[in-house]
Each structure stands twice: as structure tokens, then as C-alpha cells.
Amino acid sequence: MNPLRSSVLSALLLPGVVVVGTRVGLPVLAMATLRLSSSSSFFAYQQQKVGLTAPQRPPSSFASPPPSPPLVVCSIPDRHHLPSSHSSAEASSGRISLGFCTRQQSWNRNLAVVAAAASVTEVGGGGSSSTISREEVVREDDPTNNVPDTVFGKIGLQLHNRESHPLGILKNAIYSYFDETFPGVFHKVDNLLPIVSVKANFDDVLTPPDHVSRSYNDTYYVNADTVLRCHTSAHQAELLRQGLTHFLVTGDVYRRDAIDATHYPVFHQMEGLRLFTQQEWEAAGMDGTALAAQELKKTLEGLARHLFGDVQMRWVDTYFPFTDPSYELEIFFQGKWMEVLGCGVTQQQILCNNGCAGTTAWAFGLGLERLAMVLFDIPDIRLFWSNDSRFTSQFKSGQLGTKFKSFSKYPPCYKDISFWISEEFSENNLCEIVRGIAGDLVEEVVLIDEFTNPKKGKTSHCYRIAYRSMERSLTDDEINALQAEVRQQVEGKLKITLR
Numbered sequence: 001m002n003p004l005r006s007s008v009l010s011a012l013l014l015p016g017v018v019v020v021g022t023r024v025g026l027p028v029l030a031m032a033t034l035r036l037s038s039s040s041s042f043f044a045y046q047q048q049k050v051g052l053t054a055p056q057r058p059p060s061s062f063a064s065p066p067p068s069p070p071l072v073v074c075s076i077p078d079r080h081h082l083p084s085s086h087s088s089a090e091a092s093s094g095r096i097s098l099g100f101c102t103r104q105q106s107w108n109r110n111l112a113v114v115a116a117a118a119s120v121t122e123v124g125g126g127g128s129s130s131t132i133s134r135e136e137v138v139r140e141d142d143p144t145n146n147v148p149d150t151v152f153g154k155i156g157l158q159l160h161n162r163e164s165h166p167l168g169i170l171k172n173a174i175y176s177y178f179d180e181t182f183p184g185v186f187h188k189v190d191n192l193l194p195i196v197s198v199k200a201n202f203d204d205v206l207t208p209p210d211h212v213s214r215s216y217n218d219t220y221y222v223n224a225d226t227v228l229r230c231h232t233s234a235h236q237a238e239l240l241r242q243g244l245t246h247f248l249v250t251g252d253v254y255r256r257d258a259i260d261a262t263h264y265p266v267f268h269q270m271e272g273l274r275l276f277t278q279q280e281w282e283a284a285g286m287d288g289t290a291l292a293a294q295e296l297k298k299t300l301e302g303l304a305r306h307l308f309g310d311v312q313m314r315w316v317d318t319y320f321p322f323t324d325p326s327y328e329l330e331i332f333f334q335g336k337w338m339e340v341l342g343c344g345v346t347q348q349q350i351l352c353n354n355g356c357a358g359t360t361a362w363a364f365g366l367g368l369e370r371l372a373m374v375l376f377d378i379p380d381i382r383l384f385w386s387n388d389s390r391f392t393s394q395f396k397s398g399q400l401g402t403k404f405k406s407f408s409k410y411p412p413c414y415k416d417i418s419f420w421i422s423e424e425f426s427e428n429n430l431c432e433i434v435r436g437i438a439g440d441l442v443e444e445v446v447l448i449d450e451f452t453n454p455k456k457g458k459t460s461h462c463y464r465i466a467y468r469s470m471e472r473s474l475t476d477d478e479i480n481a482l483q484a485e486v487r488q489q490v491e492g493k494l495k496i497t498l499r
């Protein structure tokens with residue numbers, strides 16, 4: 001098939017799809033889009049559900065994990081220049097009071113996490129420190145809090161700031177692209193505290209009040225006004241107010257989600273934003289939105305080529321509350337269409353509300369794990385969190401795309417659990433319980449059977465839980481104990497009836 005025909009066909013078959021790139025011979029009809037986790041489609045996809053699901057509070061009995069020691073976040077004197085209001089002052093000012101966390105607080109780049117536990121680890125060390133205690137983030141008796149210990153334990157780990165970690169390598173490769181294409185222009189921020197206000201996470205980027213992404217089922221709330229950011233877009237407004245005109249923000253983001261090889265409740269995103277002035281669009285002989293859209297596409301196509309080589313790409317029209325028009329960029333990689341990022345022309349209201357009236361802007365958000373999984377051939381998202389040297393030693397700073405060699409494949413063990421659900425049942429709550437008990441030993445939770453008994457008017461779900469360690473063989477006794485605990489907690493906390 002010639003390239004022209006290929007693109008025409010795609011455009012006809014998939015409204016809103018524009019094909020760029022010239023690779024020939026693709027079976028257009030058979031193209032399926034590979035959707036991985038860390039997806040920028042979260043907000044796009046949520047649009048379809050707007051209004052269907054009212055924000056849900058978690059059942060008050062939802063989380064009752066054992067107490068854990070405070071997290072100490074140590075900052076090392078910053079070697080990298082940050083914008084003035086992102087100086088290390090706040091980071092080094094001692095305890096971060098989450099109760100008043102209505103504005104973003106910054107952390108130094110070289111944060112080190114010191115867990116004041118039996119297994120105390122000090123990474124980096126030195127300098128002053130800020131502490132976040134577990135009690136400030138995980139509040140078991142507060143019905144407006146749904147942060148479990150497993151998630152609290154990830155705050156501060158900053159995988160994206162580890163130079164030899166696949167996520168750090170990928171972040172630096174994206175930085176290199178922007179540095180080469182726009183020397184000295186883009187400001188980089190990668191140390192912002194992931195605990196943000198509801199306003200920053202949702203309101204400032206125009207997420208509608210009834211948008212399902214705000215629900216307790218989808219987002220981790222520290223309290224009614226404070227969340228673990230569910231996207232790096234949470235920092236757009238703040239950085240605009242600080243006067244930044246070109247920036248990249250990288251950080252860990254948190255979402256309540258399913259359990260499988262590509263979903264994990266914590267992952268990493270990079271956000272980019274570039275402003276345009278009236279002078280710029282007049283000089284280009286275009287209107288402001290058209291220039292931003294044109295530059296957006298050119299810049300991101302260049303980024304995709306920088307990371308993936310000479311791939312075929314296509315633009316898919318979509319919806320985000322914060323942009324208009326909005327697009328997703330997909331590339332044809334390893335035989336499938338894969339979504340790379342979400343982006344668009346920033347809503348005027350965001351610019352006006354944050355001191356940038358009279359400008360236009362493009363913005364994008366991309367999930368680092370989803371790209372790193374394909375670039376480094378990493379088969380399971382849990383591996384990113386592994387400290388096993390058989391994983392960590394395979395990657396070197398600056399080497400994008402080293403192919404991961406599986407060091408072992410231990411056998412999985414499957415356990416089924418069936419129950420009658422109640423109206424409040426949510427799969428994310430089930431997954432949270434399983435993760436709370438089994439941690440990274442749980443590989444997947446899949447609904448394998450569902451039926452409704454017409455006489456009783458009750459619906460039954462059967463889930464298959466796959467337990468597998470990436471580092472060792474699990475014993476039967478160990479798995480039976482985990483499964484027994486899962487059954488007990490599911491029954492106690494989810495208002496279901498075990499079958």
C-alpha cells in the first residue's frame with residue numbers, strides 16, 4: 001500500500017486520526033492500539049464517564065494497616081538552579097505540614113529517603129531534612145483519607161532522579177532532545193512534592209467538578225482538600241504563575257487502579273509546556289492557536305523520532321479538560337499502534353487565570369513507564385521498583401534502550417475468590433486490599449467470571465489472583481496465608497458476601 005493511500009485510509013477509517021510518517025505496507029484494518037498503563041488517556045477516557053459516577057468516599061473501614069515509622073526526606077544542598085520560588089528554602093525548613101498543603105512545596109533535587117525503621121537506609125545523606133510522617137499521609141480513622149501504607153512507602157523514592165535507572169535514563173534522553181532542539185530554553189523541574197491541593201490537581205486545570213477522576217475510587221486523597229497528584233499537570237498553573245514560559249516537570253504520580261503487568265498505583269510522568277507571544281504568531285503569519293498546534297506537533301514528532309527512531313506516527317483527536325484542541329500521539333512500534341502522550345493547545349482560561357493573558361501555549365504529558373517498558377523491553381511494571389541488582393545492574397546512565405534480559409521467571413500461583421457484590425463494590429478497592437497484603441507479590445487480579453442470579457437479584461464476581469515473585473519462588477504455605485488474609489479483609493472491608 002502506498003503511503004498516501006495508507007494515510008487516506010486511516011483517516012477514513014478512524015475519524016480524528018491523521019497519519020504522519022511514511023512507512024509503507026501497514027495493514028490499516030488490522031491496526032490495534034496498544035494501551036499501556038501510565039496512560040495519558042486517563043483524562044481523555046474519563047470524559048466518557050463524566051456524570052455517571054458521583055465522587056465516592058471510601059468506606060471508613062477501608063484502610064487499617066499496621067503503623068509504620070515516619071519517612072524522613074533529607075535534602076542535600078542543591079547543585080541545580082531552580083526558579084526562585086522553587087528554592088530549597090521550603091524543602092529545608094523542616095517538617096512539611098500537610099494539613100496546610102494548599103500550595104506546592106519543593107524538594108531539593110537530591111532528596112534522600114531515610115526510613116526510620118529497623119532497616120534504616122540513608123541515600124545520599126547530609127544537608128537538612130524535611131519529614132513527612134506516615135500519620136500525616138495515612139489517616140486510618142479519617143473517612144476523607146484513602147492512602148494505604150503501600151503507597152505512602154513510595155513517596156520520596158524518586159526513581160526518575162536515579163541516573164542509571166531506566167526512568168532516569170529516559171528522562172535524561174528527553175531532556176537531551178529539548179536541549180539540542182531549544183538550547184537553554186526549557187526549564188526543568190523534577191523535585192516537586194507529590195502532595196498537592198485538590199485545586200492544583202483538578203480546579204486549576206479546569207477538571208469539571210463532577211469529573212470521575214476526582215472520585216475516591218480513582219484518586220488518593222490525604223484529606224478532602226489534598227491529594228497525591230494524579231498527573232504532573234497539577235503543576236502547570238503554579239509554574240505559569242512563577243513566570244516560567246518553557247518548562248518540563250517530571251515526577252511520580254498516583255492513581256488507584258487495577259493490578260496487572262502494566263498498572264501500578266505509582267508511576268511517573270513528564271509534563272511540558274511552551275508559551276507563545278503575540279509577536280511570535282504575528283511573525284509567523286498565523287493565529288496564536290494555529291502556531292501553538294503546529295509547533296506542538298513538530299516538537300513532539302521530533303521527540304518521538306529521538307526516542308524511537310524513524311517510526312510511523314499518527315495524531316488522534318481526543319479530549320482533555322485543559323486543552324483545546326487536544327490530541328494523542330501514537331507510534332507504530334513492534335507491530336502495534338502505541339499511545340505515546342497526550343497534548344494540546346492550552347485552554348485560554350488557564351493562561352488568563354495564571355498571569356499569561358495575551359499568550360497561547362502548547363502542553364503535553366507523557367507516562368515514563370509505558371515508554372520505558374517498550375524501549376528497554378521491561379515486561380512487568382513492578383520491576384521498576386526492584387532493588388535486585390540483577391535488574392538494577394543492567395542499566396547505565398546515558399544508555400537508552402538497553403534491552404532487559406530476564407534473569408528468571410519464577411512460577412505464578414493462581415488463587416480464585418468469588419463473592420456476591422454490593423452496589424458500592426469497586427474493583428480498585430479490591431485491588432488495594434490485595435496489594436496491601438501481598439505487595440509486589442501480586443502480579444495480576446482479573447475478573448474471570450460474572451453472573452447475576454435473577455431470582456435473588458444479586459451479582460457474583462470471581463477474580464483470579466496471580467501471585468508471583470520476580471525474585472524468588474513462593475511457597476504454598478506463604479501463598480495460602482496471603483490468600484486467607486485477602487479473603488478475610490475483603491469480607492470485612494468491602495461489604496461483599498464470600499461464596
Ligand code: DAH
Binds near residue numbers: 043044320322362
Ligand atoms: N494530564 C494528562 C493525563 O495524565 C496528560 C496530558 C494531556 C497533559 C494533555 C497535558 C496535556 O499537559 O496538554 O492524562
